[in-house]
Amino acid sequence: MANIQQRGNTYKITAYSGYDTAGKQIRHTMTYKPSEDLSPAKLKKELDKVALDFEEKCNLGYVMDSNIKLIDFIEIWFKNYVGNKNLSPVTVRGYQNESIKIIEDLGNIKMGKITAKHIQDFYAKVKGSTGVRGGEKFKVTPEYLEAVDKIKQKDLSDKAGINDDALRRLKKGGNTTYEIACKVADAIGKDFDTLFLSTNPQREVSNETVLHYHKLLNNIMNTAVKWGVIPFNPIEKRVELPKSDRKEPAYMDDKEALEFLELLEEEPIKYKLALNLLIFSGLRRGEIGGLKWPDINFDDKIITVKRALKYIPGVGLFEGEPKTFKSKRSIKLPDFIFDLFKAYRVWQLEERIKVGDRWIDHDYIFTRWNGEPMSLDTIGGFLKKFTDKHGLKPVHLHSLRHTNASILIASGVDLKTVSTRLGHSNLSTTGNIYAHVINSADAKASDALDNILVISSRKAQ
Numbered sequence: 001m002a003n004i005q006q007r008g009n010t011y012k013i014t015a016y017s018g019y020d021t022a023g024k025q026i027r028h029t030m031t032y033k034p035s036e037d038l039s040p041a042k043l044k045k046e047l048d049k050v051a052l053d054f055e056e057k058c059n060l061g062y063v064m065d066s067n068i069k070l071i072d073f074i075e076i077w078f079k080n081y082v083g084n085k086n087l088s089p090v091t092v093r094g095y096q097n098e099s100i101k102i103i104e105d106l107g108n109i110k111m112g113k114i115t116a117k118h119i120q121d122f123y124a125k126v127k128g129s130t131g132v133r134g135g136e137k138f139k140v141t142p143e144y145l146e147a148v149d150k151i152k153q154k155d156l157s158d159k160a161g162i163n164d165d166a167l168r169r170l171k172k173g174g175n176t177t178y179e180i181a182c183k184v185a186d187a188i189g190k191d192f193d194t195l196f197l198s199t200n201p202q203r204e205v206s207n208e209t210v211l212h213y214h215k216l217l218n219n220i221m222n223t224a225v226k227w228g229v230i231p232f233n234p235i236e237k238r239v240e241l242p243k244s245d246r247k248e249p250a251y252m253d254d255k256e257a258l259e260f261l262e263l264l265e266e267e268p269i270k271y272k273l274a275l276n277l278l279i280f281s282g283l284r285r286g287e288i289g290g291l292k293w294p295d296i297n298f299d300d301k302i303i304t305v306k307r308a309l310k311y312i313p314g315v316g317l318f319e320g321e322p323k324t325f326k327s328k329r330s331i332k333l334p335d336f337i338f339d340l341f342k343a344y345r346v347w348q349l350e351e352r353i354k355v356g357d358r359w360i361d362h363d364y365i366f367t368r369w370n371g372e373p374m375s376l377d378t379i380g381g382f383l384k385k386f387t388d389k390h391g392l393k394p395v396h397l398h399s400l401r402h403t404n405a406s407i408l409i410a411s412g413v414d415l416k417t418v419s420t421r422l423g424h425s426n427l428s429t430t431g432n433i434y435a436h437v438i439n440s441a442d443a444k445a446s447d448a449l450d451n452i453l454v455i456s457s458r459k460a461q
Contacts, residue, residue: 001051001055002014002016002051002052002054002055003015004047004051007031010031011032011033011047012030012031013050013051014029015027015028015029015058017058017059026075028058032047032050034046066110066111066230067111068111068229069110070103070111070114073220073224073229074099074220077220088323089312089318089320094212098213099216105122105125106119106122111229112230114221116234119217119234119235120239120240122213126210127207127210127242129205136177136178136198137176137177137199138175138177138181138196138197138199139173139174139175139176139197139199140171140197141194141195143195144170144194144195144196145171147188147195148167148188151188156184161183162180162183162316163372163375165378166180166375169377169381181196207244208244208246210241210242214239217235218235250393250396250399251395251403252393252403253406253407253410254410256392256393257279257407259392260387261276263386263390269340270347270366271379273343273344274376275379276340277337278397278400279400279403279404280334281333281337281421282405283423284308284323284327284401284423285379285401286308286309286320286322286323286376287307287423289308289309289317289364289366289376290307290308290319291303291305291365292362292363292364293345293363294363296338298338298341300332301334301335301337302331302332303330303331304330304331305327305330305331305423306328308320308323309373317373329420329423352371355369355371380397383395383396383397402433405422405433405434
């Protein structure tokens with residue numbers, strides 16, 4: 001309940017709206033001057049009404065001014081902005097992770113006091129540190145292998161709250177995240193540093209990381225302007241940003257892709273289907289993982305993207321919406337892809353019979369041994385071993401999507417069609433990502449035109 005204190009002929013009303021991340025109660029105040037001709041009873045009724053209305057506005061986050069600290073504003077921003085945007089859980093988790101560092105360095109500064117200098121110093125600190133965004137990977141030690149040799153894998157999986165596949169990958173020398181490694185160490189009951197080694201402990205922070213922080217802070221400040229908390233965004237066009245160090249997407253050209261596919265012919269059907277599908281469809285890895293059998297139209301040779309598998313450390317795999325509203329799409333594919341689907345389905349049914357009633361039927365195409373959706377890291381791990389074994393260009397799963405787009409563009413397919421097949425939200429996204437391929441195709445077209453005209457000119461002479 002709001003507190004009301006008389007101060008001469010005015011009243012100070014104090015309302016509270018929960019606690020900040022440091023456990024301190026968030027307090028808001030206002031001054032109210034009632035009409036002088038009110039009777040005591042009407043005055044009390046009026047004050048109670050004003051106080052109740054003020055308290056409700058505070059609880060909804062409508063009462064803020066430039067004196068509110070950034071830490072408190074971010075909390076309200078998450079509740080009233082992020083909470084109403086219907087954002088992907090992966091995006092929200094990213095905002096949460098990045099806001100931790102922002103709050104650590106800038107949280108106690110009042111919104112009206114934040115300057116471009118504060119932000120510039122923060123970016124410099126981020127750039128000068130290591131591993132700010134996380135992403136550090138860990139592999140197991142010989143002590144880990146010795147410890148798990150005495151524990152049933154199912155017992156460890158249940159106790160750690162992670163799936164069997166993650167444990168198998170660890171045992172085979174695969175990497176894992178800090179969150180998963182902590183869960184496993186707790187389940188085993190041994191010191192973390194005894195069981196795990198970091199594979200990239202001194203990873204340099206990229207310019208892209210700084211730009212991620214800027215994007216989030218700029219969003220927060222623009223919202224503060226929109227809500228009337230501050231008169232202008234103190235960082236927009238006022239801080240110096242590093243140049244993006246994002247590399248051009250890795251991909252195979254048509255000759256490299258042909259060699260890749262020829263060598264893939266001798267591999268198990270699961271990997272052959274997944275990798276062919278990635279190259280010929282241009283789907284994102286999560287979209288491949290989210291495919292279900294009803295999404296495959298064998299008669300018309302069309303697959304429909306309706307969902308995507310997503311992953312959050314500590315949460316695991318879950319089914320979500322594709323990346324953008326245009327990512328829900330139907331794509332026509334060559335006949336031989338559907339022949340692979342048929343062969344794979346026979347193989348999957350045989351595997352299903354082997355496990356009997358332990359099979360969990362969700363209709364997913366790419367599954368673990370028991371029918372649950374399969375992490376595409378399994379396919380990614382195979383891809384690395386496959387390219388290493390044959391001495392092929394090192395590519396990752398997303399490279400196959402870039403390979404699809406690059407070959408289509410180089411072959412003269414119009415950009416709108418490529419953009420639609422990729423599920424990009426707009427044409428400019430496709431143009432920006434594949435500018436290098438477009439320029440190359442344009443140069444070839446120019447040369448071809450030049451050759452045609454020169455030959456025609458000579459004939460005319």
